[in-house]
Amino acid sequence: MDVPQNVTWGIQVPWTYNSPVIWKKVNWLTGLLLLIASYGMVGIGWVWPTLFPIYQVSAIVGIIVIALGYAHHLAHLT
Template sequence: MDMPRNLGWGVRISWTFKSPVVWHKTNWLVGLLLLLASYGMVAIGWLWPVAFPWYLLISVIGILLLAVGYAWYLNHQ
């Protein structure tokens, strides 16, 4: 969740490359959300395996949308 700007890992969109603060905050949020989603994936896969593909799809799309929206918000503050 705490890595310098690079071309290999992290949320690499124009808003995060413009500012190290936006990069850090956005990637920290996405890292936290991915950690929480992974715990949810374990729980869903264990308790209700049929719903796992839908949970995976919805969580990944939701995290991507939140990441882009949060980076945009931070950049336009």
């Protein structure tokens, strides 16, 4: 959740590269969402295994959309 700016890990879009503060906020939120989603994956895998692939893809796409939207929002605050 606290990864320094680099070219390998993290949400790498122009908005996060332009500001270390935006980089830190967006990657912290993304890490938190991935942690929560992983607990959900364990629960879904135990209780309803046939739903797991749908949940997994939905969670990943949702997290990406939220992270990009948050980065865009932070970059365009006035």
